Amino acid sequence: MSVMKRVTMIFRAKANKALDRMEDPRETLDYSYQTQLELLQKVRRGVADVATSRKRLELQLNQLQQNSDKLDRQARDALAAGREDLARDALTRKAGIQTQVTELNQQYTSLQGEEERLTGASQRLQAKVDAFRTKKETIKATYTAAEAQTRINEAFTGISEEMGDVGMAIQRAEDKTEQMKARAGALDELMASGAIDDMVSGPRDDIQAELDRIGASNSVDVELERMKGELGQGGAPRQIEGAGATDGAASETASAGRSEQTQQPRAGDGA
Amino acid sequence: MIVRILGEGQLQVADSAADELASLDAKLEAAVEVSDEDEFKTVLGELLARVRSIGTPVDPGTLEASDLIIPGEDATMAEVHKLLTDEGVIPS
Numbered sequence: 557m558s559v560m561k562r563v564t565m566i567f568r569a570k571a572n573k574a575l576d577r578m579e580d581p582r583e584t585l586d587y588s589y590q591t592q593l594e595l596l597q598k599v600r601r602g603v604a605d606v607a608t609s610r611k612r613l614e615l616q617l618n619q620l621q622q623n624s625d626k627l628d629r630q631a632r633d634a635l636a637a638g639r640e641d642l643a644r645d646a647l648t649r650k651a652g653i654q655t656q657v658t659e660l661n662q663q664y665t666s667l668q669g670e671e672e673r674l675t676g677a678s679q680r681l682q683a684k685v686d687a688f689r690t691k692k693e694t695i696k697a698t699y700t701a702a703e704a705q706t707r708i709n710e711a712f713t714g715i716s717e718e719m720g721d722v723g724m725a726i727q728r729a730e731d732k733t734e735q736m737k738a739r740a741g742a743l744d745e746l747m748a749s750g751a752i753d754d755m756v757s758g759p760r761d762d763i764q765a766e767l768d769r770i771g772a773s774n775s776v777d778v779e780l781e782r783m784k785g786e787l788g789q790g791g792a793p794r795q796i797e798g799a800g801a802t803d804g805a806a807s808e809t810a811s812a813g814r815s816e817q818t819q820q821p822r823a824g825d826g827a
Numbered sequence: 828m829i830v831r832i833l834g835e836g837q838l839q840v841a842d843s844a845a846d847e848l849a850s851l852d853a854k855l856e857a858a859v860e861v862s863d864e865d866e867f868k869t870v871l872g873e874l875l876a877r878v879r880s881i882g883t884p885v886d887p888g889t890l891e892a893s894d895l896i897i898p899g900e901d902a903t904m905a906e907v908h909k910l911l912t913d914e915g916v917i918p919s
Binding site for chain 2: 558559560561562563564566567568571673676677679680683684686687688691710711713714715716717721724725728
């Protein structure tokens with residue numbers, strides 16, 4: 557038998573089963589309405605849950621993007637400093653982060669779709685519940701139990717189908733947000749433990765440390781040049797050594813002079 | 828007639844379209860029988876596109892049961908199978 561007809565029959569059967577359980581149809585109208593309101597609450601909670609998951613994903617995406625941008629900057633800095641090896645390292649890590657970003661983006665889109673679907677479901681159900689309430693009051697006020705039966709059946713079947721549909725949508729969204737929560741939780745833990753940071757830039761951000769070291773030695777060079785300029789001297793290391801020797805001649809202890817002498821050439825070498 | 832697309836709502840579709848939809852539905856059924864997921868997706872997509880293009884949305888405040896119900900866009904064959912065997916996919 558056709559798929560459409562079978563699906564339709566399943567929904568009908570569900571509604572009929574519920575109708576059969578009713579003894580005084582008029583009394584059960586209120587009970588059914590109550591169930592509808594509960595489902596409405598549930599679908600609204602579902603929308604809120606999906607939105608929360610989506611926002612959490614958004615935060616994680618931002619964080620990963622920042623990390624990726626940072627690695628990009630580091631790669632540029634490294635290249636500017638002539639360190640292609642470091643730049644390569646940074647870009648490799650950036651690629652790893654980008655893979656995560658792509659995956660999360662797909663999930664984000666899927667959650668957005670779920671949120672839209674559920675919002676639509678909530679609005680449609682709201683409209684049907686409102687219609688049911690009106691109909692329920694009319695039926696209760698106007699008809700005897702026997703007369704009411706057919707009308708109640710119609711109203712009930714109409715809303716039961718919507719409720720089944722919405723119920724499925726909620727279930728679906730719940731499954732999806734559960735998966736997403738588990739994943740997001742795992743990612744949060746990774747981020748908190750620093751493992752993602754490690755992935756971004758190594759345990760102690762070794763790329764940045766190396767860049768800082770290059771930067772620092774550059775600034776030492778600059779400072780040395782500036783000092784040389786101030787002193788109006790060309791060969792700084794020799795002059796310092798000379799100064800050390802003078803101090804040594806006038807000094808009380810030879811060891812102090814020696815230690816100065818051994819330190820200063822090293823500083824000169826580094827320059 | 829009223830056609831419901833699960834997850835989307837109800838549409839009013841001209842009765843004259845019944846044959847056309849039935850033939851697409853038969854293709855869908857055939858895909859389910861041989862467990863051809865790709866074909867299932869393709870035919871379901873066609874069926875939904877057709878219903879959306881010829882149908883007009885029903886006022887959601889109408890308490891009318893649908894004449895036909897079609898699985899939603901991203902339904903998988905497994906989900907439809909579960910639905911057909913009524914393994915509790917429709918919450919009571």
